[in-house]
Amino acid sequence: xxxxxxxxxxxxxxxxxxxxxxxxxxxxxxxxxxxxxxxxxxxxxxxxxxxxxxxxxxxxxxxxxxxxxxxxxxxxxxxxxxxxxxxxxxxxxxxxxxxxxxxxxxxxxxxxxxxxxxxxxxxxxxxxxxxxxxxxxxxxxxxxxxxxxxxxxxxxxxxxxxxxxxxxxxxxxxxxxxxxxxxxxxxxxxxxxxxxxxxxxxxxxxxxxxxxxxxxxxxxxxxxxxxxxxx
Numbered sequence: 103x104x105x106x107x108x109x110x111x112x113x114x115x116x117x118x119x120x121x122x123x124x125x126x127x128x129x130x131x132x133x134x135x136x137x138x139x140x141x142x143x144x145x146x147x148x149x150x151x152x153x154x155x156x157x158x159x160x161x162x163x164x165x166x167x168x169x170x171x172x173x174x175x176x177x178x179x180x181x182x183x184x185x186x187x188x189x190x191x192x193x194x195x196x197x198x199x200x201x202x203x204x205x206x207x208x209x210x211x212x213x214x215x216x217x218x219x220x221x222x223x224x225x226x227x228x229x230x231x232x233x234x235x236x237x238x239x240x241x242x243x244x245x246x247x248x249x250x251x252x253x254x255x256x257x258x259x260x261x262x263x264x265x266x267x268x269x270x271x272x273x274x275x276x277x278x279x280x281x282x283x284x285x286x287x288x289x290x291x292x293x294x295x296x297x298x299x300x301x302x303x304x305x306x307x308x309x310x311x312x313x314x315x316x317x318x319x320x321x322x323x324x325x326x327x328x329x330x331x332x333x
Contacts, residue, residue, distance in 0.1 A: 124301070124302070124305065127302040128302055128305045128306055128309060131302050131303065131306055132306055139306065141286075142286060142287055142288050142290055142291060142307070143288060143310065145205075145285070145286035145287045145288075146274075146277055146278075146286075146287035146288040146289070146310075146311070146314075148205075149205070149208055149209065149212060149273075149277040149280050149285065149286075149287050150212075150270070150273050150274050150277055150314075152209045152212075152213075153209055153212035153213040153215070153216045153273055154216055154266075154269065154270060154273060156209075156213045156216070157213055157216035157217045157220050157269060158220060158266070160217065160221075161216075161217050161220030161221040161224060161265075162220065162224055162262070164178050164221055164224075165220065165221045165222070165223070165224025165225045165227075165228070165262075166224060166225075166228060168221070168225045169224070169225045169227075169228035169229050170228075175225060178221065179221070179222060179225060182217055182218040182221050182222070183218060183222075204283075204284075204285065205280075205285045205286070207283055207285065208277070208279075208280035208283065208285035208287075211279075211280075212273050212276060212277060212280070215269070215272055215273055215276055216269040216270075216272070216273050217269075218269075219265040219266075219268040219269040219272070220262075220265045220266055220269050221265075222265065223261050223262055223264055223265020223266070223268070224258070224262050224265065226261060227257075227258035227259075227260075227261035227262050227265075228254060228258050230258075230261070231253075231254055231257050231258065235253060235257070236249055236253065236254070239252075239253045256329075256331075257331070259329045260326050260329045260330040260331075263322060263325055263326040263329060264326055266322060267318065267319065267322035267323065267326065270318045270322060271315050271318055271319055274311060274314050274315045274318060275311065275315055277289065277311075278292055278307065278308075278311055281293045288307040288308075288310050288311050289307055289311075290307065291303055291304065291306045291307030291308075292304050292307040292308055294307075295307065
């Protein structure tokens with residue numbers, strides 16, 4: 103029993119040493135190529151920020167419209183639900199004949215990915231508000247504009263932020279696919295690592311992407327919690 107326990111300790115120590123060795127190699131490569139890394143990071147953040155801004159600009163008003171109109175909900179929600187079935191990589195390659203191997207192609211494809219969670223969460227958030235709450239606000243003399251900004255939006259915000267969080271994490275992860283059409287980003291290290299069979303270069307791209315997704319998840323979860331009304 104003691105020998106088996108000792109073997110497990112040795113194996114665990116070897117695994118820790120292996121992980122530390124890999125991280126040291128990743129750190130060494132990153133510090134020896136700072137210009138390439140920060141350029142890829144900037145491109146990745148642009149690939150995330152652009153689609154999210156477009157998704158918010160279109161998804162929020164469309165979500166509000168679909169919550170107000172049954173016909174708009176039928177058309178808009180079903181259309182964007184159908185888009186979720188299409189893989190982002192397929193959309194990337196569909197855009198190539200029209201926009202070429204470019205940053206714009208990646209932004210369009212990632213926008214299609216970001217839109218459905220934002221749109222659907224906005225629709226559900228406004229639909230879930232109790233009609234009695236709106237009627238009470240109107241009975242107090244509030245205008246429709248006041249009801250929207252002072253009652254509906256504060257109540258809907260936590261669920262809307264949940265949709266934004268889902269969209270952000272998905273776009274951060276999927277932005278790595280942009281490297282397949284030469285749009286840059288941290289995915290370029292992953293593609294290079296695969297082509298050279300070099301795990302270190304691959305992790306130079308994969309680890310920051312995982313960290314960005316984790317930071318987005320934590321920060322937006324905290325924002326969602328802070329916006330949720332206390333019962």
